Amino acid sequence: MAHPLRQHIEEIISLTDEEFDFVLSHFEQIKKRKHQYIVQEGEVVNKEYWIIKGCLKSYFIDANGKEHILQFGMENWWITDYESFVKQTESKTFIDCIEDSELLYISFENRDKLTAQMHKMERFWAKKSKMGRIALQNRILSLLKNSTKEQYDLLLEQYPKLFQRVPKKMIAAYLGVSRETLSRLNS
Template sequence: MSELFRQHIEKIVPLTDQEFALVSSFFVKKKLKKHQFLVQAGELAPYDFWVEKGLLRAYLLEENGKEQILQFAMEDWWITDYQAHFSAQPATLNVDCLEDCQVLCISQEDKDRLCAQLQKFEHFFRKKSNAGYVALQKRILSLLTDQAHERYQQFLSLYPSIIQRVPKKYIASYLGVSRETLSRLSG
C-alpha cells in the first residue's frame, strides 16, 4: 500500500510497520478510467473507497435526467453510497470517475474483521465517520440557509483545487444553482 495511505491513517492513529501490513492486507487497489463507475444506482455498494489518485463524484440521477451532486472526492478522501454500503441495500447514488483514478477498497465485512483484530482502527473509522457527519451537516445547513454567492465562496475556500478539475456544470449541481447563476457568481 502507498505511503500516502499510511500518512492518512497516521493523522489519527499511529501504526507500526506490522500493523500497517495488517491494515494493507484488508484493502484492494483498483484502477479506473475516467467515466467508469465505482457504484451504480440499483446495484449493491459493498465497498468503501479511499481515493489514492483522481477525482470522483457521488450523485443522484433524477427521473428527468437532472443530476444532483452530493459529494466530490479527491486524493485522500473517502467515498461510496454510505446508505447502501451500511444497509446492504441497492444504491440510490452513482459514484463515477471524473478523472482516471486509483482507489483502495474495503468491504464492510473486512472493516469489521480489521477492527476486531486492530482496535485502534475502530477508533480511526469512528473519527472519519464523525468528521463526515459534521461535514454533511455543514453542507445541509449551508444549502438551507446560505445564499448562492455564500455557498460559492465557501466552496472556493474549502476546495480551491476542485475548481480547476471539475466542469462548471458539476459545481453548479453541487451548489444547487443553475449553470447561468454559477457563471454570474464566478464572473
C-alpha cells in the same frame, strides 16, 4: 517514503510497520478510467474506496432526469454510498470518475473484521465518520440558508483545488444553479 494510506491514517492514530501491513492486507487496489463507475444506483455496495489519485463524484438522478451532485472526492478522501454500504441496502446514488483514478478499496466484511480486531482502526474510522457527518451538517445548514453564494464559498473551502479540476457544469450541478448563475458568483 511511507505509503500514502499510512500517512493518511497516521494523521489520526499511529501504527507500527506490522500494524500498517496488516491494515493494508485488507485492501485491494484498482485503476479506473475517466467516466467509469464504481457505484451504480440500485446495487448493494460492498466496498468503501480511498482515493490514491484522481477525482470522482457521487450524484443522484431526480425524477426529471436532472443530475444532483452530492459530493466530490479527490486524493485522500473516502467515498462510497454510505447508506448502502453500512445497511447493505440498494444504493440511491451513482459514483463515477471525473479523471482517470487509482483507488484502494476495502470490502464490508474486511472493514468489519479489521475494526473488530483493531481498536485503533475503529477509532480512525469513527473520527472520519464524525468529520463526514459534520461536512454533511454544514451542507444542510448551507442549503437551508438558501444562499447560493454561501454554498459556493463552502464548496471552495471544502475543496480548494476542485475548481481547477472539474468542469464548471459540475460545480453548477453541485450548487443546483445554471451555468450563468455560477459565472456571476465566480466573477
